[in-house]
Amino acid sequence: MTREQRLEAIRHRPGVSVLIVGGGINGVGLFRELALQGVDALLVEKSDFCAGASSASTRIIHGGLRYLENGEFRLVKEALRERNRLLKNAPHYVRPLATTIPVFSWADGLFSALGKFLGFRVRPSDRGALLFKIGLSLYDLLAGNQAVLPTHQFKSRHVSLAARPQLHPEIVCTATYYDAWISYPERLCLELVLDAESQCSGAYALNYARPKGAKGDTVVLEDEISGRTLEIKPRIVINASGAWIDFTNRVLERQTQYIGGTKGSHIVLEHSELLAATLGQLLYFANADGRICIFYPFYGKVIAGSMDIPVPDPETAFCEEDEVDYILESMRQVFPHIHVDRSNIVYRFCGVRPLPRSDSSIPGEISRDHSCAVIPAGNGIDFPVYSLIGGKWTTFRAFGEQVADKILNHLARPRLTSSADLPIGGGKSYPQTAVEKSAWLGSLERKTRLPIERLKALLDRYGTRTEDFAQFMSAAPDQPLRSLPEYSQREIQFMASQESIVHLDDLILRRTIMALLGQLSLDLLEELAVVLAPVLEWSQERTRQEIERTLKLLREVHGVRLQ
């Protein structure tokens, strides 16, 4: 279905059970959950799917070791369960990741942690080996006896320094435990949209559209591309607009103060020595001010960052120079002799966590749990508005399931099925072992005549959706891109025709990780725009505008200047 056909279909059926505003992981997760229950829902996203916090996360699928200090055992248990489910249901994108903590004392932090646990307000302090031992033992325990990952281990100073001579010599030991990383969160989000639409004929998702106002039983939506409006008559509205929730509620004639967003920033580094020193693991440590920093290898680069800085308006959040200084300085705590500076940065990104409003002076202590606030119909609005507050990438499915149950209750409809064990997108029928993988690739090679190395790269990018890609690619002459031969023209055209691409930046920021990996050049942008143009029916003028729009975005938001 083209975007125009989708708009027409929506226009012709204004009555919809659920309108979801916001296409981040929480909105999209709920959208799929409702589609599985056969509930007709329309999701609108003002930008592209997964363009908000959901594409700016650290990309770790984790239980949240740190939340144990706040006594949030239920949240950690739920997040660990969801982490394990994602490893199973999205094996094409979610993979185990060893996490190592350099530890600088034996007993520090015990009294501080105990004080916090007993409800006293204490400043964060260094955490010593004993505290980590207690925390990690609990973490393993909460992961349950069907744990799919190894349990934690400690290594002495001597052994740790022998493995990583670059580590700070003042460490007393290191602790290693396991979580997971997600390679393509933006694509997983899109796959949930595609799964939902194929599951339920009444499920539609539209990017670049947003509510402009509400009255009685009607919400007026505006299509950002044509500027045209359309009226929707929903029975329930879900506000899943993340850090924008209070702004969106205002448009829906609801005054709320639910959100106290905090921003976090990341930089992507090209640095072979640093990359080698990670030993393929995530390094996790707390700064003197208690803020957690991380860095880990990502497709030959290193992602570093994450902070908690309160911001009143998500539109004004960017990765600032002082944050870059802070991240670079923090890394010296771990590897004091590895020199990393701005010249190593290939990309930066920033996002705002939709945390609940709080008066805590320590943002790291604000709960990462999720909740759903309900404003009943009234005051001239005939439908209730449910706001999805907080949450983590990791726990989107559980959050969606809980909210879907409330919605089913309101609509008096039964739950038909559970998503707990349901594979997502290219995670369906994913070959698990090396033998299965090679058989799967061999069979596709015979069907499509594409070289096995190419199919392997596609399997990493698209999971078992590679089959659809490869069949499309082999159905007509194809060429590698001149400026980035690891992608091909028909691969890009397949995404353009099947994956709701509206702008050039959707492709380089969210359908692929070209920008994140610092693979862009002006030549590449121009080449991609020319490949997209016939599929998306862009005129020469529009093609030029797309390139300019993308260059501006890269420069102003991601610190990337292309010559």
Ligand SMILES: Cc1cc2nc3c(=O)[nH]c(=O)nc-3n(C[C@H](O)[C@H](O)[C@H](O)COP(=O)(O)OP(=O)(O)OC[C@H]3O[C@@H](n4cnc5c(N)ncnc54)[C@H](O)[C@@H]3O)c2cc1C
């Ligand atoms: C720096 C950082 C690091 C993080 N790291 C991790 C991590 O490693 N692991 C983890 O599990 N979690 C992590 N998180 C948390 C996780 O990313 C977020 O909790 C989650 O992405 C929130 O999803 P969301 O859908 O609620 O919000 P968002 O992803 O922000 O989605 C909201 C969407 O609503 C849209 N929108 C806003 N207003 C409107 C409107 N009026 N109309 C239509 N659409 C609208 C926005 O464009 C946006 O796309 C991190 C978050 C940050 C910021």
